[in-house]
Amino acid sequence: MDIKIGKVEKKLNQIIEDEGAVYLTLLDPEEENIEEIAENIKDYADAVMIGGSVGVVNLDNTVKKVKKITNLPIILFPGNVDGLSRYADAVFYMSLMNSLNTYWAITAPTLGSITILKYNLEPIPMAYLCIEPARKTAVGYVGEIREIPQNKPKITAMYCLSAKFFGMRWAYLEAGSGAEYPVNNETISMAKKLSDINLIVGGGIRKPEIAYEKVLAGADVIVTGNLLEEDVKAVEMMYDYIKKAGREKLKN
Numbered sequence: 001m002d003i004k005i006g007k008v009e010k011k012l013n014q015i016i017e018d019e020g021a022v023y024l025t026l027l028d029p030e031e032e033n034i035e036e037i038a039e040n041i042k043d044y045a046d047a048v049m050i051g052g053s054v055g056v057v058n059l060d061n062t063v064k065k066v067k068k069i070t071n072l073p074i075i076l077f078p079g080n081v082d083g084l085s086r087y088a089d090a091v092f093y094m095s096l097m098n099s100l101n102t103y104w105a106i107t108a109p110t111l112g113s114i115t116i117l118k119y120n121l122e123p124i125p126m127a128y129l130c131i132e133p134a135r136k137t138a139v140g141y142v143g144e145i146r147e148i149p150q151n152k153p154k155i156t157a158m159y160c161l162s163a164k165f166f167g168m169r170w171a172y173l174e175a176g177s178g179a180e181y182p183v184n185n186e187t188i189s190m191a192k193k194l195s196d197i198n199l200i201v202g203g204g205i206r207k208p209e210i211a212y213e214k215v216l217a218g219a220d221v222i223v224t225g226n227l228l229e230e231d232v233k234a235v236e237m238m239y240d241y242i243k244k245a246g247r248e249k250l251k252n
């Protein structure tokens, strides 16, 4: 079997090339007003991520609903092997590289691999790196992480380099959903410079100015989740700032 870069990943790469930055919104299948969120993000998000650390139910229905409303690519963001749906387009095929438990680093993705093949989902190979303050969030607890400190940016950068050497094309710098503060700019810029892997940054990004800074620091993709659960109209300004930073990055 040939491993080819699939349609969704090509689209993300194309947006990075043309616009300098991608905006992904994360929807939690647990969320009650999923339709309202989908309706509001459809003109701004480049693609939709769907997933949760705990309590994932009705995933198929959620994916179908979001697909019908938005027509955007749906990328699964599985919190475990049950986070897969045949109705999605792609899946972040992720290893939580800094987990203390090999289950999250390799067993869960391995157990999911056969389902991904059978469901014909496009796997997007990604290192999932949980950075301070992720330990205090759901993913830190569930994923049994060995938290990477923010004042040691080189450690994160080395994980990104390692991911690249392993053949992964993406690294997700995750401060944790609902994090008190996001991954700092120094960590992002060192990770990008050392590894030049496609960088996704998320967790605790609530202000467009902050997303703007993260893109200029080296993030290729910005993810917001909780923000839109709290104020769905915030999506427009978030989009504007991310794309503005993307254009500036392309100029330099």
Ligand SMILES: CC(C)=CCC/C(C)=C/CC/C(C)=C/CC/C(C)=C/COP(=O)(O)OP(=O)(O)O
Pocket: 028, 051, 052, 053, 054, 077, 078, 079, 080, 081, 084, 092, 093, 094, 095, 096, 104, 105, 108, 109, 111, 112, 113, 128, 138, 139, 142, 143, 177, 178, 225, 226
């Ligand atoms: C590739 C396959 C099949 C599985 C990979 C499974 C792995 C490695 C999971 C890593 C550990 C984990 C629990 C990840 C969760 C990622 C995720 C869906 C986060 C979304 O945010 P929540 O943690 O649900 O946030 P809230 O607390 O805001 O709801």
Ligand SMILES: O=P(O)(O)OC[C@@H](O)CO
Pocket: 026, 174, 175, 176, 177, 178, 179, 201, 202, 203, 204, 205, 223, 224, 225, 226, 227
């Ligand atoms: O919910 P927030 O804090 O935006 O985090 C989004 C994402 O990084 C979680 O995996």
Ligand SMILES: [Mg+2]
Pocket: 028, 030, 051, 052, 053, 054, 177
């Ligand atoms: Mg959740």
